[in-house]
Amino acid sequence: MSLVSCDTGRWASNIQTIGKYQMEYTAPKSICNLCKSEFTTKGIGRHISSCLKRQSPKTKNTLTKKYCYLSVRDIDNSDYFIFLLISQDSTLDDFDTFLRKIWLECCGHMSSFSYKKWGEEISMSTKIQNVCNAGSTLIYLYDFGSTTELQVKLYGQFSGFFPKLEDIILLSRNSEPIIPCDECGKFQAVHICTECQWDNNGWLCEKCAKTHECGDDMFLPVVNSPRAGVCAYYGEEEKERPIPKSLQDTINDKKDKIKILKLK
Ligand SMILES: [Zn+2]
Numbered sequence: 001m002s003l004v005s006c007d008t009g010r011w012a013s014n015i016q017t018i019g020k021y022q023m024e025y026t027a028p029k030s031i032c033n034l035c036k037s038e039f040t041t042k043g044i045g046r047h048i049s050s051c052l053k054r055q056s057p058k059t060k061n062t063l064t065k066k067y068c069y070l071s072v073r074d075i076d077n078s079d080y081f082i083f084l085l086i087s088q089d090s091t092l093d094d095f096d097t098f099l100r101k102i103w104l105e106c107c108g109h110m111s112s113f114s115y116k117k118w119g120e121e122i123s124m125s126t127k128i129q130n131v132c133n134a135g136s137t138l139i140y141l142y143d144f145g146s147t148t149e150l151q152v153k154l155y156g157q158f159s160g161f162f163p164k165l166e167d168i169i170l171l172s173r174n175s176e177p178i179i180p181c182d183e184c185g186k187f188q189a190v191h192i193c194t195e196c197q198w199d200n201n202g203w204l205c206e207k208c209a210k211t212h213e214c215g216d217d218m219f220l221p222v223v224n225s226p227r228a229g230v231c232a233y234y235g236e237e238e239k240e241r242p243i244p245k246s247l248q249d250t251i252n253d254k255k256d257k258i259k260i261l262k263l264k
């Protein structure tokens with residue numbers, strides 16, 4: 001058993017089997033954006049619900065807005081989560097745009113919302129107020145080939161005051177999970193070899209990456225997203241994105257390749 005350590009912030013410990021190692025690793029706590037307090041992945045949901053209740057208008061003239069309160073989690077790894085308020089007037093299309101921007105967009109794949117996985121799609125023009133029923137769950141799929149599946153839990157309507165009444169208010173997002181290197185098990189992985197990850201060996205620390213036999217044109221960066229290492233996902237930033245040679249052909253084969261042209 002190895003311990004992956006990191007020298008910033010406060011950490012919650014966790015034991016998890018990742019690839020061929022079972023290890024204790026330390027996960028950073030996540031911040032509630034309303035009060036700036038830190039919580040573990042398990043505690044943050046309950047905290048945000050109670051913290052939201054305290055956000056009542058300070059004066060009668062204060063503007064409030066009707067929102068839907070919800071959370072989104074990666075179906076395969078609940079360390080990746082976001083808690084949101086989204087205005088009741090927004091559409092699923094607006095929500096989709098937000099999810100792509102923060103977590104998913106690699107090359108303009110198709111996506112869908114439904115009540116069951118591969119069940120009937122809910123139209124993207126549907127308003128949030130029409131799906132915002134406390135206790136319901138939506139399934140969101142991005143890319144019908146190398147699919148990223150997210151679970152959207154709806155907690156119901158919320159009317160509140162915020163300094164800015166934006167359509168989407170990010171209440172919390174997970175801090176980046178620390179995932180150990182598959183080769184040495186000692187240091188935090190920073191690169192993902194797209195060739196080796198099929199054998200659970202692709203997550204590499206800086207040191208092991210230097211001598212890795214596949215070469216760095218196979219690498220994708222480790223980023224704070226459930227789509228890390230998938231297709232051509234480079235993270236949130238819009239910038240010049242080199243695409244690994246190994247992925248070019250795969251991408252060119254896909255039907256939904258609309259936006260990849262911009263990336264070249
Ligand atoms: Zn709070």
Ligand SMILES: [Zn+2]
Binds near residue numbers: 106107109231232233
């Ligand atoms: Zn892609």
Ligand SMILES: [Zn+2]
Binds near residue numbers: 183185186207208
């Ligand atoms: Zn290593």
Ligand SMILES: [Zn+2]
Binds near residue numbers: 193194196202
């Ligand atoms: Zn490799």
